[in-house]
Amino acid sequence: MDMNRMEMNRREFLINAAAVGGGLAIGITWSDESSAAFVNPEPWAQPLIPGTVEFTPWVSIGKDNIVTVRVTSPDLGNGIMTQFAMTLTEELNCDWSKVRAEYAPANRNLKEKNVYSQPGGILGYFSGRSTGPERTASLLQVGASARERLKEAAAQSWGVPRAEVEAKNSVVSHKKSGKKLTYGEIAEKAAVIKLDSEPKPKDAKDWWFLGKASPVKLQLPLITNGSAVYGIDVKLPDMVYAALMQSPVHGGKLKSYDFEKVKNMPGVRGVAVVDPSEPRAALDPKIVPFPLGLSAPQSAIAVIADHYWQAKKALEAMPMEWDDGPGAQWKNDAQVVKAAKDALDREGKKIEVTRGKPLELLDKQAKVVEGTYYTPYCDHVTMEPLNGTCKVTADRVDVWHPSQHSQQGLFVTAHETGVAPENVYVHQTWVGGGFGRRVYSDDIRMVAAVAKKFPGRPVKVIWSREESMRQGRFRALEAAKLRAGLGADGMPVAFHVRSTGGPGKSVRYLADGPHASGMIENVQVESDIIPLNILTGPYRGPGYNSNSFFIETFFDECAVAAGIDPMEYRLKLFAKWPDKGWTKCLNEVKTKARWGRKLPKGWGQGVAIVNWGMGGKPEHGTTVAAVATVEVSKQGVLRIDSIDIAFDTGRIANRDAIAAQIEGGVIFGLNMALNEQLTVENGRIVEGNYHEYPMLRIGDMPKRINVHYGGLSGHERMAEIGEPPVGAVGPAVGNAIFKATGKRVRAMPFRLQDLSWT
Amino acid sequence: MAVDLNINGKRQSVDVDPSTPLLWVLRDNLGMTGTKYGCGIAQCGACTVHIDGVATRSCQVPAQAAANKQITTIEGLSKDNNHPLQKVWIEGNVAQCGYCQSGMLMAAAALLKKNPNPTDADIDAQVSNICRCGTYPRVRAAIHKAAKMAKA
CATH class of the missing domain: 3.30.365.10 (Aldehyde oxidase/xanthine dehydrogenase, molybdopterin binding domain)
Known part of the structure; x- marks a missing residue:
């Protein structure tokens, strides 16, 4: 595939939103009995399967006729993934059972000059609502532009005018000749089509899917069989576990601890101290969605072991003293x-x-x-206690995290580890409740702060419920x-x-x-x-x-x-x-x-x-x-x-x-x-x-x-x-x-x- | 030390401190992460499994105490999401974030096994799991629906 032409096409999709033209799909219906769109147990972005064609960073279509939509905001149970898939389907006219969703990677957003965060600005796009006007408009445009390219590619192959080609249920067809192709079969040709003008998405009053269909959340089957991978469920080769304790008084400092007393307990591998006064990396605040100060590190200590229970037992047994600082003035x-x-x-x-x-x-x-x-x-008491898994090496950091803002998480991780943002990869997992708790990314920072003291292996850091509740925001x-x-x-x-x-x-x-x-x-x-x-x-x-x-x-x-x-x-x-x-x-x-x-x-x-x-x-x-x-x-x-x-x-x-x-x-x-x-x-x-x-x-x-x-x-x-x-x-x-x-x-x-x- | 566990019909021997809670043996030693950690003190029910058919909070069961008993986890509820509760859960769009739902489903499954036609009061008494997202009205409706399906 010609990468320059691909790039051109992407830009056109994203920029030419005001263009006119395009056909109106009619007669498409949706019923509750249709099999549903879907998503992987591991919802983060997967490498493209060979033969898959990317129309824009938002959407690709595979030879298997599966449409993949990339979702920026984490689905916290509010149905954002489903909403993204629905909005795309409205204009792409794809078969709802052939739509797959996955999370858009924040790293790609950075490398491709905010390709996912342009409409709506950097703050809004990796968190928040799924039906915001800019987001809805841009997804509808992506769907319409891809649809017209599929139609045009088919029209060219068949030597018929595009106006005679219909795109419906993931099939393009020509009524007069009876010719048909699936979206997957024509996708490669369609992705390099250049249109004279971009189609205009239809008026809201003509929607056939949005506001009419009411599909259940895509991830339900993964929830009911326990296969959805939340942050706390991530499994990686060579992974170790850390139990975390932060200063019981917010703003206090660790005075002393005695790891010797616990280092021979079963499974124990090490201790990590988080010191807020250590220097952190310099980062241009203009590119970070929320001020980094909101995720400021807290003085903390963690014990690392082969299993979480071992780490927790050792942490509880380890003698430690805290300097409470000025917060202790609040007696009751x-x-x-x-x-x-x-x-x-x-x-x-x-x-x-x-x-x-x-x-x-x-x-x-x-x-x-x-x-x-x-x-x-009040605390959010999300049912999934705070946690995250991070692997730090000299030139690359990977984090698997139940984030509420993976883009913020990326910058916070870079700030904490000193590894350049371009080399930080945040893999967005399922999230066991957010309610605002996981936006600032103070949790991802503490994960990275512990993991950087134990480099080379993935470290899963888990807050106990008590730690989660007392160290809230x-x-x-x-x-x-x-x-x-x-x-x-x-x-x-x-x-x-x-x-x-x-x-x-x-x-x-x-x-x-x-x-x-x-x-x-x-x-x-x-x-x-x-x-x-x-x-x-x-x-x-x-x-x-x-x-x-x-x-x-x-x-x-x-x-x-x-x-x-x-x-x-x-x-x-x-x-x-x-x-x-x-x-x-x-x-x-x-x-x-x-x-x-x-x-x-x-x-x-x-x-x-x-x-x-x-x-x-x-x-x-x-x-x-x-x-x-x-x-x-x-x-x-x-x-x-x-x-x-x-x-x-x-x-x-x-x-x-x-x-x-x-x-x-x-x-x-x-x-x-x-x-x-x-x-x-x-x-x-x-x-x-x-x-x-x-x-x-x-x-x-x-x-x-x-x-x-x-x-x-x-x-x-x-x-x-x-x-x-x-x-x-x-x-x-x-x-x-x-x-x-x-x-x-x-x-x-x-x-x-x-x-x-x- | 080796502890012999019978999980979802499969016998396995796990080398673990026998006082380790069953929850963490399932999750960390066996990689069965459908059973969730929520509170560690038997309050929330996210870790509910069946032990000899009884809904049990696995965070409070030392591995040793579960040895040689029949343990069923969410992964063993059905092979293919075909348990009546799983079906109505999907149809009814019950879950939100979903984290508490394995425990919720296991509590509901144990209830229906014992009591195929539960009243609201039965549900209140037997499904005491915490859901922060507030899926309770749909959980209740789904249990009633599954009970009806089984009768039909």
Whole structure:
């Protein structure tokens, strides 16, 4: 194959997205009975099979007629791989059972000048959502361009016009002559075809697959027979195992250890010390998606052995001492909470939003409402504990990793090992839960930091559950004080927010929700950071997951103060916001949850509505409304009867995938609201395992989680669905508890609140 | 020391410290990584296998204690994803990240074997595995569906 021509073709595919032309495929159908697209147990990129033709780095077609689509974002269970395959199939018109997905290698992206990260920018493309506009557009274009080349190649072979050639179900055919070829048979010719102009992908209204078909996730058969290779499952020749211990107080340092005491234990091969003060490689920060400081190494020690259990036993038996550093000043959780709440009495150092005359007008209103709220540190507790496998040699590093951002992982590994980024290969495995935990790549750094001390052999580093939970990059602790002055009609005229918390806290939704973006005329949002030592990071709906609770609990308090039904209050409030999705979602849950129906004593309904990703703008992001119906016994035992959800993502691509993400998001939101809390003692995280950090189980589920589609506005965006549900659930439940008991819950987790009533 | 294990109908002798948890013998010594490590303290159930037909958290079973018993792991649930639970799991798009699901399936399989027509309360009592992604509603629906399939 002429490589220069290939390169030309690739560029055309990626650049000529605005070109016109192309045929419209009609009459293709999809049924649930079709056998499905597939993926390997080892999902990382495989070498091309001889005879396979690559059209662009995104797609190749083999002689066996299998189409391979390369996926940049890791599938964390959210169906991203399936979505990529679906988007390509929409335009390529391939047979769904002949599509195979694999991960795009970050190394290739680097060597081929960001070929996978051009559309959407370097930050977005190796993580995040699967239906972002740039990503969808570029995949549709890739599919359309490849399809037209297949048709043109067939047309040339048969001496007929391309317009008479049909491409459907991975076969090109010519009706008049009855000629047919599979995509695989014509692929080699097609890949070198030069078109006068690139075809234009069809309008969304003409889609036959996206939004119509609802295939299950490609990896399901690998999950049900246990063959999917997660990071912790990687098997390599000569592999050894490491058990890891980092400074129990974040930011502390290893003072001393005595490996002699354990070196003769069975299987033990060595010890590795991770010293944050050792020099690291220089790396141009401009090419790294996230700042390298977010993955800063922690002082740590690891024991290396033939098997993990041996390494773990030896690590536990090894004497070691730590210098706790300044973090130890935080003696107990009460001290931490007090520091956060005390800061609410001072003006925030940063004014995030100021509009109108909030402070002047607030106290002059007919009624003033005030509430102070709190959410604690939470860990992602991904079911797969943190881990990774790394082989370091002088001129090449390989990492097999359950990453949430393999591109970031590549640069972090290069930074840690000193091996040039071009020679670092990250092999993306299946991921046993992400929720934001594996984005910054601090985990991949610790893996590389241990492995570089034991070069030449693959080292699998495993965090115990306790290590994983205590060495998280937690959801930041946050406190907020909200005040509003209500006018004569009971609606907010002036609104004032103060928000504080540890480093890593965010004002997302607090500073860019409708209330702060013009819906209320007089607004001020302030924020401040208190110097806590605990490390934080993104956690499903960063910032939004706390701030939704603050805002929507507070609006409920405003409704009560105004003497207006909380549903009607919100309908009135959001009627002023120029995005009809909000009232559509509210009306949908109002009807479907039979809002306001007569309920027994001790029962109550609560509502909340929020948006993830709007960034201050109407018709952006995903709006989610929830109604919780709950029962609280006189003794204060909470039982959730049902959760009703309506949402507006604009449009949707896969109905069942949406339902699955909403169900999971609701349960995630319930865990956060009811259960999750990490506490601090002498600078250390106390909770280490599930008995101290309870998770809902199947018996704790609401009787019903009802996902309703009537909130969809039909707006052209296909906004994401993974993060949005988590924000609406907690406040809806809290507001329902108030309705049931008269007790207002202003802090998470609710399990620690006294909900008893008489 | 050699421990004799009977796994998925195959007898094998493993040279291992007999106090090593069965979980780690399966994973590290035998390369059977379908059985997952989640917590190490019998809380989460990701490591569930059958020992003499009983759903058991393998992180708490020393290899020695499992010697000469019938051990079934996810790899032994069926040859070709044809166990009724595996079928409904795929059809129902049950799993999300999937990490807890081998344990979930093994717990469900043991339940159905003992109780072919479980009620919601039976499921609540017997499938106490933790799933962080929140697949519980689909797990429950799939178990009921598999039970119905077996009756038909």
